Amino acid sequence: MFKSSNPKITLINIQHLEMSALTVAMCWKLVTIKKDKLNAISVAVYHKPDSNECYHLRKTQQPPMCELNDDPDAAWYDFAFEVNASYFGESDGVMYEPLHACMHEVPMGETYRGSHWPEEWPDRVQKPPYWLNKSQIAISGKPTANDFIADYEHWKQVISKSYMSKLGINWSSLRNVMDMRATYGGFAAAVKDLNLWVLNVVNIDSPDTLPLIFERGLFGIYHDWCESFSTYPRTYDLLHADYLFSNLKSRCNIKSVMAEVDRILRPGGNLIARDESSMIMEIEKVLKSLHWEVNSTFTNKQEGIISECIDLDHRMNRINSNDLRVYDITIE
Incomplete structure (x- = not known):
């Protein structure tokens, strides 16, 4: 870690190291990182995996993978009406779905939404x-x-x-x-x-x-x-x-x-x-x-x-x- 007498700069570098460790654990790939010479602000670009290979090879399952019954399509809003059950699936929405510290597997197969990239615009x-x-x-x-x-x-x-x-x-x-x-x-x-x-x-x-x-x-x-x-x-x-x-x-x-x-x-x-x-x-x-x-x-x-x-x-x-x-x- 870069050492500095400025506590704010030290904290920023600690947060950067923690963020880097977390993204590696999540199988995200660092594409590029750029630093503005004028204000010293850095921008990092990450790539989310498009397969489950890295998830399966992790030595420590942290963050853990979500349970199979955890619906990746569950919306946070109050779906108080039966008619608004997940329109493109089987499960119902939930009221104010809380954040879960887990990751869903990448959907695989031609019929699953998100399994591959959409058509080009328009x-x-x-x-x-x-x-x-x-x-x-x-x-x-x-x-x-x-x-x-x-x-x-x-x-x-x-x-x-x-x-x-x-x-x-x-x-x-x-x-x-x-x-x-x-x-x-x-x-x-x-x-x-x-x-x-x-x-x-x-x-x-x-x-x-x-x-x-x-x-x-x-x-x-x-x-x-x-x-x-x-x-x-x-x-x-x-x-x-x-x-x-x-x-x-x-x-x-x-x-x-x-x-x-x-x-x-x-x-x-x-x-x-x-x-x-x-x-x-x-x-x-x-x-x-x-x-x-x-x-x-x-x-x-x-x-x-x-x-x-x-x-x-x-x-x-x-x-x-x-x-x-x-x-x-x-x-x-």
Whole structure:
């Protein structure tokens, strides 16, 4: 160890040695280490093993390998609903899964998720993953791989034929976007060529499709929309909600959810909601009470609403004048 009279530097070197010993014990390979000459900060890059050979040859099993019944896919979030059992496996999720000081073996075999690298971008966002087999049944009741493709094609059509041209949204001005009920991440996949990013939210009372979203190379998170979302106010430029509110109405107050939508959407931002006609009408009433400008329509049994949250000064003027206008836009 490099000796120094500075206790802080000594501590850093001790921590580095401990980290190095741990990564060796975990079978991680040091790829490179670089040191900044100006501030002396070092960066190390490690490679996780892609086979179990090193794990089996370790002289001391520390850290230990996890027990066979320890589910590597168990999410930390509170999966309080039976429907949200592991969608691509057999085991249920658990409430606030604690960290375990153990390692899972590398999955081996063509049918196991994580057994080999995904397709290159952008193919990975468009093609069903190798581990989606024909025997798995999707949310729609179809084979999962077929449903994956159908979902992607559906959102490409909706976005190109309706969202881009008929909603009056300046898509070039958008950067932070959220799909509040993402399912497979098809909405985010369909806008992959735009200069924006999408946070895909998998609802906790829905099938656990987050592994599939990550496999596509997209961002995602679990959330219960009956609770506040952990983010700063006025963060997102656009929120997208596909049949979210009708799925929430049996569990929580829609007014509270809409208040949370108003909190996290920036002034001048947009909400696109597609839902049942009765729910669209309820949402529209709430948004008007929040002094939003609402554009809405219902066509061919498919309902939609586009709502624009105007800037604060304009909003205050409308509150004073009570001048709210409603526009009709066709959503296919």
